[in-house]
Amino acid sequence: MLECRNLHKHYGGVIALKGVSWSLRPGEVHALCGENGAGKSTLAKILCGITAASDGEVILDGKPVKWSGPHEARQAGLGIILQELDLFAHLSIAENLALGNDRLEGSAWISPAVLHEKVRPLLQDVGLDLDPSLPLGQLSVSQWQLVAIARVLGLNAKVVFMDEPTSALTNDAVERLFGLIRRLKERGVAIVYVSHKMDEIFRICDRVSVMRDGEMIKTTACAETTIDEVIQQMVGRAVAATRREKISVTEKKLFEAREISTRKLGHVSFKLAPGEILGVAGLVGSGRSEIGRALFGLSPIIEGLMTIEGHAYLPRNPHDAVRHGIALVPEDRQREGLISGMSIGQNTTLASLSTYSRGGWIDREGESAAAAKVLASCRTKFAAQELPVRSLSGGNQQKVLIGKWLLTQPRICFFDDPTRGIDIGAKDDIYRLVSDLAGKGLGVIWVSSELPELLANAHRILVLHEGLCLGILDAATATQEDIMRLATGHRL
Amino acid sequence: MNTTFWKYLRHHGQPFIGLLLILILGTVLSPHATDGTIVFLSPGNLTDVLLQQSEIGIIALAMTFVIIGAGIDLSVGSVLALSACVSALFMMVWNPHGPLVVQVGLAIGAALAGGALIGALNGLVITRIHLQPFVMTLATMIGVRGFTKWLTGNVNVDLAFGANPSGRFAELFSSKPFAISLWIGLAIIAHLILTRTVYGRYLRAIGENERAAAYTGLPVAGVRLAAYVGCGALAALAGLIHAARSHQGNPNDGVGYELDAIAAVVIGGTALAGGRGSIIGTVTGTLVLGLLTNVLRLHMVDSNLELMIKAVIIIAAVWLQRRSTGVHGDL
Amino acid sequence: MISRKWFGALPALLCLAVAGCTSQPSPYKYTVVFSQCNNSEPYRAAQNNAMKKLWSEQPDVHLVVMDAQQDSVRQIAQIETAIRMKPQLLIVAPNERAPLTEVMKQAVEASIPVICMERDIVEPNYTSWIRVDNRAIGRMIGQFVVEALTKKYGEPRGNIVEIAGLKGVEAETNRKLGAHDIWDTYPKIKVVTESVANWSQSLAKDRMTEILSAVPQIDVVFGRSDPMAIGAYLAARERGRENEMIFVGIDGLSGPSGGISQVKEGLLAATCVYPLCVDKAVEIGSQILRDPGFKPDKIYTISSRLITPESAANSP
Known part of the structure; x- marks a missing residue:
């Protein structure tokens, strides 16, 4: 029903798609997967009229179409749920759902009561039991995602694109989403599921198309292939098993938090030894990022004490924290990490600029030499330091951010879900980097949503639930089930 | 050398095109004087x-810094009037004793210190109390104007002519070589600060993504304060x-100068959203x-009619830059 | 890509169009630049109209009127540019004394004949200054007020409110001094308050509203210009107190909203004609243009006359 032939797309000099041909059948759930930068999102955006292709054609129900913009595509029954959520925090849930939806907006006058009645079934469909008049800004990220899905459902779309829909969802919300996808499928709606989470794809998709470097590699029925095969197609090579040897931990104390409380944390205590990797697990909203914010002077400490090498430590702001040798790789790369208009080199040296400057003047050669060295040690792939950092793929951007902190020679590194949304090859590099850091005697605190990753890399795992520390497990003996039980509030 | 020059021109040449156009146009259209030149x-x-x-030019230099830091300063017109009146009052009314150089120096020092103080007030409220720059500087724009009128009793303070402090001061500051070289000199310094110093780098990072800059441990408040x-x-x-x-301190002067300065900055390709911009562009604008x-x-x-044509130039310049930097209207 | 190139040329084309309208080969022998300090007051508009009318009677003269919009710095810049054009005559109605002094010197140094109209400047940087004796005008009004008060009370006594123009301007200073030359000799005539309204009718109305609340007994309101006197009148009428006092002004423009017709209508008790000076400027100017041997006087003083309801009946 929806098809494209020989699509090309380039942004300036960067080629995003080179000659992609692909087709979608009615009522199927079709996975689009590939490493970041493979062109999945670009393809979805072209099909939905958000961006225009440089060359090639899009065919809907046998007729070639040329969208003037997303609105026209939406009228034709193509809905998209974007990775960057295109919703408005100041508007209510109902108003967000009605925006751009002629059926809900009706006439120029919108009666709130009528609108709320109309949107209630949509909210029930996605399992959101909330008052439609609530402003979106008061909702959690996971709830935002569900509202975005409800919005597309409200359009009575024939085709729904979901771009990484589960990246911000909690486990039970994911289950509800899958139920929803099955019901849509029964109604004959075709779903394009952009993801690189293999277990999800194999649970709900009928066919899977793999993209790599802007090209369509292969489309196969899920029943006829395996996870390993798809991963191989994605990376173009076989991936080594991820278990690695543990490092022995010395008895010395580098950092200690004693009963610290912030607005989102209650009496959390833990110790960190030099060379130790302390994993932090918990659901979204459990306060796992808050530990980093407290450590970095971003959230005021209400109670409790932190010490570094035995000295009391109470950062007033991040500037202070950096001077004490703390580094924080934030969860949200785009908003909290990168200065996207600046070059790769400038992003890398931003935190340590005073090292290569004399009297406020930057020594450009020293700067670029230092950046080149650290970027190479992080195995960052880039053409030139002068290129804007946004031209890099997610994994390489993350390596730039890590490199930035390595240049400050920190004593303690806080990584907030560093492998989120990056491709498998880059993940491997980051695992290696982190264990190298620990090997040099740094203390590492590592938040992650992926339990196997924590079990494979951390020495101990701290589990948070609603701001409370429910236990610190030894990674050598713990299982995923142990961690999940604590994270969902059941003590061992 | 040659290729880098062209590369540079392609990257930064946008505002020059407008300048070149106007120069050519001016030459072609220029009337000839009675002697034929x-x-x-x-x-x-x-x-x-x-x-x-030169007045707008100097203000626009500083405005470029503020705007690159994702701020705005609407109070510059009022500060200009305050400075003009304070210096005139010093030399004509308050008459501090001492040799001519001291008198003029005091007047200049007091005016500059007053301006810096108001900038510090703007910066402190914006960075500490987190008032929006637009709101805060709108308030100082009004307040400083009122203060200046009160200080002078809303009466113009005329400078004297001849070999007295105010006459000498007026001669110096209104002379072409002095005012123009002051502007150009400051432009060069501003350019170097923006492109070659730690401060310039921090300012651009903060302007583009204040949150990420804070997460990198940059002294966000200090950098923005300094810009104001x-x-x-x-x-x-x-x-x-x-x-x-103008040979006087007039408490009602400088109205609308902030908008002229902002227009010059915008024509020069500096983004009002912050992070991106250049001094070369501002001077050209x-x-x-x-x-x-x-x-x-x-x-x-x-x-x-001047005003209407200015409006067209502003829109055209910004539109052209968006085209050439590939910032499109779509998502 | 093509559209971008064309759009880039748009502002240029626009300038071309605008400039083109004025850049045909000139049929004129002489260019005369009139730098007007401000177009928006009625007195200035009347000057501009008279200037255009009188010069248009000489077809070989091209008159350019520049409006400085009450901004001294703008007027300086406009005159600087005008000097580059090397006109045969420059007529300046200066916005303020000190600011314009220097730039008019430049014009004289570029050997352009300069006629300074009405307001003076600090140093005599002009060929001729056509002046009006504002102090004499002030005395004329002052005398009228004394006579009106004597008629009202049988002796010269009463309370006067003054609405002042922009402080520091010659007209403001001398009109005030002139009136006070007369009043100071009568101890029972008191100026109860003076308020500054910067020549603006609306400001005068606001100031007068405040004064009306503060001053219980007012006999005369002296507006240093007709619009300000009218502004004060409007404020008094809003309070229903317009018959308690008389209003006098200065300017005495003709035309439907001018001071003369306001005297006829009884809003103002009297006004004093402040001559436009344009007749004299054009007269001297054309002599300078056409007669190389002509030696103009340094100063010409234009006389004024008082307009009362009686004399207004005879005015156009």
Whole structure:
């Protein structure tokens, strides 16, 4: 029903798609997967009229179409749920759902009561039991995602694109989403599921198309292939098993938090030894990022004490924290990490600029030499330091951010879900980097949503639930089930 | 060398195109003086434009810093009037004793310090109390105007002529070589600060993504504060040239200067959203505005038309930059 | 890509169009630049109209009027540009004394004949100054007020409110001094308050509203210009107190909203004609243009006359 032939797309000099041909059948759930930068999102955006292709054609129900913009595509029954959520925090849930939806907006006058009645079934469909008049800004990220899905459902779309829909969802919300996808499928709606989470794809998709470097590699029925095969197609090579040897931990104390409380944390205590990797697990909203914010002077400490090498430590702001040798790789790369208009080199040296400057003047050669060295040690792939950092793929951007902190020679590194949304090859590099850091005697605190990753890399795992520390497990003996039980509030 | 030059021109050449166009246009359209020379290109006329634009030009330099730091400063016009009046009052009314140099120096120092102080007030409230820059500087724009009127009793303070402190001061600050080289010199310094120093790098990072800059441990508040202090001080400096050129301190002068300065900055390709911009662009933008007015005046075009054409230039310049930097209207 | 190139040329084309309208080969022998300080007051508009009318009677003269919009710095810049054009005559109605002094010197140094109209400047940087004796005008009004008060009370006594123009301007200073030359000799005539309204009718109305609340007994309101006197009148009428006092002004423009017709209508008790000076400027100007041997006087003083309801009946 929806098809494209020989699509090309380039942004300036960067080629995003080179000659992609692909087709979608009615009522199927079709996975689009590939490493970041493979062109999945670009393809979805072209099909939905958000961006225009440089060359090639899009065919809907046998007729070639040329969208003037997303609105026209939406009228034709193509809905998209974007990775960057295109919703408005100041508007209510109902108003967000009605925006751009002629059926809900009706006439120029919108009666709130009528609108709320109309949107209630949509909210029930996605399992959101909330008052439609609530402003979106008061909702959690996971709830935002569900509202975005409800919005597309409200359009009575024939085709729904979901771009990484589960990246911000909690486990039970994911289950509800899958139920929803099955019901849509029964109604004959075709779903394009952009993801690189293999277990999800194999649970709900009928066919899977793999993209790599802007090209369509292969489309196969899920029943006829395996996870390993798809991963191989994605990376173009076989991936080594991820278990690695543990490092022995010395008895010395580098950092200690004693009963610290912030607005989102209650009496959390833990110790960190030099060379130790302390994993932090918990659901979204459990306060796992808050530990980093407290450590970095971003959230005021209400109670409790932190010490570094035995000295009391109470950062007033991040500037202070950096001077004490703390580094924080934030969860949200785009908003909290990168200065996207600046070059790769400038992003890398931003935190340590005073090292290569004399009297406020930057020594450009020293700067670029230092950046080149650290970027190479992080195995960052880039053409030139002068290129804007946004031209890099997610994994390489993350390596730039890590490199930035390595240049400050920190004593303690806080990584907030560093492998989120990056491709498998880059993940491997980051695992290696982190264990190298620990090997040099740094203390590492590592938040992650992926339990196997924590079990494979951390020495101990701290589990948070609603701001409370429910236990610190030894990674050598713990299982995923142990961690999940604590994270969902059941003590061992 | 040659290729880097062209590469540079391609990257940063956008504002120059407008400048070049206006220069060519001015030359072609320029009336000929009674002796047959092209009036527009005569050194006298071109330096007239530089002198006339030096006030806005100096303010625009500082405004570029503030805007790159994702702020705005609407108070510069009022600060200009304050500085002009304070310096005039010092020399004409308050008359501190001492040799001529000391008297003039005190007047200049007091005016600059006053400007920097208002900039510091703006910066402190914006960075500490987190008032929006637009709101805070709107308030100081109104408040400083009122303060200046109160200080002078809303009466113009005329400077004297001849060999007394105020006469000497006016002679110096309104002389072409002094005012123009002051502007150009400051432009070079500002350019170097923005491109070569830690401060410039921090400012651009903060302007583009304040949150990420804070997460990198940059001294966000200090950097932004400094931009506002600089802006106040340079507006005061422009006020000294203004006082010298108009030979008085007029508490009602400088109204709308903030918008002219912002227009020059915007024409020069600095993004109002912050993070991106250049001093070269701002200087060019200032010149484009000045030369345009000059061409029209040489043709004795109704001065009200000037404003309409300025409006078109602003829109066209910004539109062109969006095209060339690939920032499109779509998602 | 093509559209971008064309759009880039748009502002240029626009300038071309605008400039083109004024850049045909000139049929004129002489260019005369009139730098007007401000177009928006009625007195200035009347000057501009008279200037255009009188010069248009001489077809070989091209008159350019520049409006400085009450901004001294703008007027300086406009005159600087005008000097580059090397006109045969420059007529300046200066916005303020000190600011314009320097730039008019430049014009004289560029050997352009300069006629300074009405307001003076600090140093005599002009060929001729056509002046009006504002102090004499002030005395004329002052005398009228004394006579009106004597008629009202049988002796010269009463309370006067003054609405002042822009402080520091010669007209403001001398009109005030002139009136006070007369009043100071009568101890029972008191100026109860003076308020500054910067020549603006609306400001005068606001100031007068405040004064009306503060001053219980007012006999005369002296507006240093007709619009300000009218502004005060409007404020008094809003309070229903317009018959308690008389209003006098200065300017005495003709035309439907001018001071003369306001005297006829009885809003103002009297006004004093402030001559436009344009007749004299054009007369001297054309002599300078056409007669190389002509030696103009340094100063010409234009005389004024008082307009009362009686004399207004005879005015156009």
